[in-house]
Amino acid sequence: xxxxxxxxxxLQRKLSRYAIRNLMLYIVIGMTAVFVIDMVVAPVTGFSAxxxxxxxxxxxxxxxxxxxxxxIFIPPESSPLFIIFSLYFYWIIGTGLQNQWGSFRFxxxxxxxxxxxxxxxxxxGATTNTYLNMSLFLAFALIYPDFxxxxxxxxPVKMKWLALIDAALLLLMLLTGSWADRLALVMxxxxxxxxxxxxxxxxxxxxxxxxxxxxxxxx
Numbered sequence: 138x139x140x141x142x143x144x145x146x147x148l149q150r151k152l153s154r155y156a157i158r159n160l161m162l163y164i165v166i167g168m169t170a171v172f173v174i175d176m177v178v179a180p181v182t183g184f185s186a187x188x189x190x191x192x193x194x195x196x197x198x199x200x201x202x203x204x205x206x207x208x209i210f211i212p213p214e215s216s217p218l219f220i221i222f223s224l225y226f227y228w229i230i231g232t233g234l235q236n237q238w239g240s241f242r243f244x245x246x247x248x249x250x251x252x253x254x255x256x257x258x259x260x261x262g263a264t265t266n267t268y269l270n271m272s273l274f275l276a277f278a279l280i281y282p283d284f285x286x287x288x289x290x291x292x293p294v295k296m297k298w299l300a301l302i303d304a305a306l307l308l309l310m311l312l313t314g315s316w317a318d319r320l321a322l323v324m325x326x327x328x329x330x331x332x333x334x335x336x337x338x339x340x341x342x343x344x345x346x347x348x349x350x351x352x353x354x355x356x
Contacts, residue, residue, distance in 0.1 A: 145242070145245075148241075148245070149239075149241045149242065152241065153239075153240070153241040156239075156240040156241040156243075156244045157240065157244055158240050159232075159235070159240075160231065160235070160240070160243060160244055160247060161227060161228055161230075161231020161232060161234075161235065161243075162228060162231075162232075164209060164210065164227070164231070165224045165227055165228045165231075167209075167210035168210055168211070168212040168224055168227075169212070169224060170186075170210075171186045171187060171190065171210050171211060171212055172212045172217075172220055174186040175187055176217070187211050190203070190204065190207035190208060190210055190211055191204065191207075191208050191211055191263075191265075192204050192205070192208040192254075192255070192258045192263055192264045192265070193262075193263060194258060194259055194262045194263065195262070205255055206251065208254075208258075208264065208265065208266055209251060209266045209269065211265070211266060212224065213267075226286075227270065227273070230273050230274055230276075230277040231243070231273060233277050233280070233281060233284075234246065234273065234276055234277055234280070237280050242332075246276065246328050246332055247269075247273070247328075249327060249328035249331055249332075250269040250272050250273075250325055250326075250327075250328040251269065253269075253323075253324035253325050253326070253327040253328065254266065254268070254269050254321065254324060254325045256324050257317075257320045257321040257323075257324040257325065258321075260320060261316075261317040261320055261321065262317075263317075264321050264325075265321070267321075267325075268321055268322050268325030268326060269325045271303065271307070271325070271326075272325060272326050272328055272329050274299075274300070274303065275300055275303065275304070275326075275329060276328075276329060276332065276333070277296065278296040278297055278299065278300030279300070279333060281296055282295065282296055282297035282300075283295050283296070283297065284296045286299065307322060307326075310322060311323075
């Protein structure tokens, strides 16, 4: 008997031709451009690309609708050296996810994260791409847990250990952070739940089966 295609498979068949190939490359290029403008142009002219692109509910309601999407191009605030490392890392995880899922599914995963962030932003007044980018990292760690990353370009650490640390920090934020941070975290991470709930359910199910088997074997 032939299995019926899932909703995701149906969407992929109809919309895959519209998927953006190398999406993460364009996002990284955009972040690089914003960082350079903020570092070089802003001190001279006072124009800040980040302030012009950041999510702002009040500005969007005044007609600046580009802010619904342009906030994804704002780079993390840090030193130039760390920015280079961060953007290179974003490119690695984005490319890895696209290679695993294909362009359409990766686009959809990222779009779901954007929608979650925007919803949180409209409720709380503002949002960032921090948790959205974190969802990419956690998704990459779930798919490639043994991928080794060179910390400070010399210390190899597997992704699964870094993901556990970040998951603990996110849980702490969920328990102790402000309601704005909590909402942004939950909404931005909704894409993880949508894409990995079956894997999580199967893992729990298999663990329960092993527990039941060990319990019966000891009798």
